[in-house]
Amino acid sequence: MEPEEFGSEDKGILSWDINDIKLPQDVKKIDWFQEWPDSYEKFIYSAEDRNAQRHLSSWAMRNTNNHNSRILKKSCLGVVVCSRNCSTSEGRKIYLRPAICDKARQKQQRKRCPNCDSPLKLLACRGHGGFPVTNFWRHDGRFIFFQSKGEHDHPKPETKLEAEARRTMKKVHTPSSSILKLNRGPEAKSVPAETQSWGNLPLSWSFQEGIQLPPSDSGHLMANAPPQKSPNDGLFKSYSLGGTTDLADPTASMCPAELYEKCKVPSSRIYSSGDLLQPSVSGVRSDYSDLQTWNKNAALGRNPFNDSSCPSYTFPQTSWSYDFPPPQSSLEPLPQQIPVEPPAAKTSSHPSWPNPGPDPYEEKVHVDLNSYYPSTTGHSPQEDPFLFTYTSYPHHQYSLPGKSSKWNFDEDMRYMGLEHYNNEMLLNLCPLR
């Protein structure tokens, strides 16, 4: 997030440090959750942002004791790679998510590369002066302040959801490899090298669960060699029409199909707030015009769309604005796949952190997404019995969209990645679909 993108008021807000005694409370703009924070970044999330509440990151971050109960500190564990740096026949590299638990990580490192059976090795993160990148979380008032220190010097590992899903998938019956191959072949080959784990996840599973894995393997992620792409790549397919989408276009990954033409030019402003949120949106902050940033990020396996430089919109009720678009976060479960139940008020486990209130996404932004939902899917996810055949996240707390077909825009957008992920997985599980 470049300071140039902000006005004087924003610059003042950006001047805070996580260690400050008092953090700004007159926050006008709060950020969308950043799944892959990198470099020396600061974000201010709503205290009701569930991902922020959980201090989630797609980097493998472990808790670090900083002897300060007000500030949660996490340090990056890096990425688990093949010691021979092997590549699959499709040129994919092995980037596994290091287990957070020390014992589990040791156990993980005793396993072999799923591709070449060489030993695995942990590529430690040394992006912060030779030490791991550290992330800091602090709850203060209505906000959750996030600050990262250091720049990851390693590829992105498998995301948490991928790792969780992989474990889950291990417990379910695996369809035959031939079916998987049939189902995934052409599409998989169309995925460019840019594509990383998320979009390829089912493909990875196809490899690991049905085709290439040695019996002893516990699963892995076969990501393409850097540059990589963020998990929210899946969003594109969630919105795409007819499965003929161009996955090589990163800007498309977050665009409703109807807006694709407006979105597909990376060097221009991708999201006009009025395009997506007509009644309740105002203000656009920035764009993704820096190709150098793109190239640099891509070279390190980063998705420039994870940068915080996003257009924003403002909630009329709160006068806050969110960076837009949100869907880079795919860490949340999909409401479409969630049994109807009232949202539970999450209780902060931290003694000094306030309990968040009701989910703002269920109250503040109601956007009719009917016109944006992919029409060619033929039916909505909630109508599709297949979409209920697998739910890997039992802890969801969200309610299904009501009969009014009003969707909670924020959450739904963020969930699209997971929806894609589930849809893709279901495609594997139900290849005849």
Added chain:
DNA sequence: GGCTGCGGGCGCA
């Protein structure tokens, strides 16, 4: 079994 948060403790600069 693994993830997460907490906190005691140690070593180093």
Added chain:
DNA sequence: TGCGCCCGCAGCC
């Protein structure tokens, strides 16, 4: 004093 790291514990999924 701050930081990095180890360890154990407890709660949760």
